[in-house]
Amino acid sequence: MSDGNGADVNKNGERLVPVQIMGRLYEVPETLTIMKAVEYAGHRYVRGCGCRGGICGACGTFYRLPGDYQLLSGLACQTVVQPGMMIMQLPYVPANRPDYDLDALNGDGAAVSPTSLHESVRRLFPEVYRCVGCATCTKTCPMGIDVMDYVALIGRGELAKAAEVSFSCVMCGLCAIRCPAQISQHTAAMYVRRLAGRYLTPRAGHLQERVAQVRAGKYDAQLAQLKAMGRDELKSLYAGREREPDMSEPGEWKPKDTVWL
Ligand code: SF4
Ligand code: SF4
Ligand code: FES
Numbered sequence: 001m002s003d004g005n006g007a008d009v010n011k012n013g014e015r016l017v018p019v020q021i022m023g024r025l026y027e028v029p030e031t032l033t034i035m036k037a038v039e040y041a042g043h044r045y046v047r048g049c050g051c052r053g054g055i056c057g058a059c060g061t062f063y064r065l066p067g068d069y070q071l072l073s074g075l076a077c078q079t080v081v082q083p084g085m086m087i088m089q090l091p092y093v094p095a096n097r098p099d100y101d102l103d104a105l106n107g108d109g110a111a112v113s114p115t116s117l118h119e120s121v122r123r124l125f126p127e128v129y130r131c132v133g134c135a136t137c138t139k140t141c142p143m144g145i146d147v148m149d150y151v152a153l154i155g156r157g158e159l160a161k162a163a164e165v166s167f168s169c170v171m172c173g174l175c176a177i178r179c180p181a182q183i184s185q186h187t188a189a190m191y192v193r194r195l196a197g198r199y200l201t202p203r204a205g206h207l208q209e210r211v212a213q214v215r216a217g218k219y220d221a222q223l224a225q226l227k228a229m230g231r232d233e234l235k236s237l238y239a240g241r242e243r244e245p246d247m248s249e250p251g252e253w254k255p256k257d258t259v260w261l
Contacts, residue, residue, distance in 0.1 A: 017083040034061055034076040034087055047091040054078045057170030060142070060177075061089040073174045074142045093173025095184040098124045100191065102198045117195050118157035125188040128154050130181035137175035137185055143168045147175045147185050154192055162189065163196035222260065 002008055008016040014029035021041055028037040035049060050056035059076035066084035076089050105112050105120055121128070128151060137147035145168055153162035166189035176184045213219070226234070242255045254261075 017081060019081050019084070020086040022088060023086075028081055030081065030083075032081055034063070034074070034079050034081055034085075034089070035059055037081045038076065038087075038089065048076070048089050052077045055170060057172035059089060060093065060172035060174045061087060062174070063087045073140045075170070075172065078142070090173070090177070093177055095173055095176055095187045096125065096127065097184070097187050100124055102194055105199075112199050114157065114159070117159055117199060120195070121154055121157075121159070121188065121192060124191060125154075125184070127181065127183045128188055131155065131183060132181055134180060136178045136180065137183075140174050140178050142172060142174065143170055145169060150189055150192075151183065151185055154188055159192050160196050160200045163193040163200070166193065219260070 001011070008027060010016060010029065014031065016027040017030045018025060018027055019037060020026075021038055021043070026037070026041040028040045032040060035045075035052065039045070048059050050058035054075055054077060057075070060073070061076040061079065062071055062073050063079075064071060064086045065082060076087075081087075100120070105116065131148070131151050133148065133152075135148045137151070138145070138149070141147050145166060147166075150162045150165040153159075153165060166186075169186055169189055171186050171190065173184075173186055176186060179185065229237070242257070244253050244255075
């Protein structure tokens with residue numbers, strides 16, 4: 001069916017564009033994301049779909065556009081289709097995921113030093129030193145992260161900085177798929193962020209206090225009470241809860257009932 005201007009539309013009046021999904025041609029509404037277009041075309045996700053909000057990294061996708069030599073990349077749940085797009089979504093990216101135990105790094109009682117942390121990265125991810133500086137990973141990253149930079153920082157042992165630069169990584173693995181040096185940048189960076197959280201970042205006093213309260217059972221009775229409630233009772237408790245005003249500054253607001261603080 002076509003609209004008054006000769007454009008193809010569906011029964012809801014939405015303009016359609018042609019796309020190829022894994023080599024097969026479909027017409028899909030022009031406003032859809034790749035993920036919704038795949039579903040519109042009749043496929044059902046059993047892999048390669050998680051949060052639908054650009055957070056989980058499950059929907060890494062490569063595509064080409066007509067007349068453009070470049071292999072482009074994006075997250076299927078965030079990238080809107082374009083006419084003639086040729087789409088290939090990855091259901092899974094195999095990566096180097098070595099086993100490690102963060103607590104065992106100083107299991108012998110020895111103090112963990114920046115050198116020993118760097119040494120552990122070298123042992124677990126030696127391939128990081130094979131980077132040839134091609135920047136393909138940086139050009140591929142759908143989160144706009146300078147992946148080559150954090151790989152170089154890991155190589156130099158600047159782990160806190162590498163953790164910061166890689167912080168927005170959603171673990172889609174698209175960088176690793178394209179790396180000519182076969183580095184799993186994202187899993188190496190995940191390890192480095194864990195090291196940074198465990199050994200390089202100052203502990204938040206209020207969080208330690210709360211964890212101790214949880215471990216001491218302060219909330220056990222309240223949790224048992226909540227678990228015994230039915231769905232409707234829980235809904236009404238949630239809807240009627242006291243809320244922090246949207247614009248309050250830290251420390252400005254406290255709930256009336258402070259018994260659980
Ligand atoms: S794609 Fe691989 S080799 Fe190229 S800069 Fe990134 S990590 Fe280095
Ligand atoms: S760094 Fe790699 S795994 Fe992380 S978001 Fe970018 S492309 Fe995806
Ligand atoms: S489904 Fe989670 S990032 Fe796309």
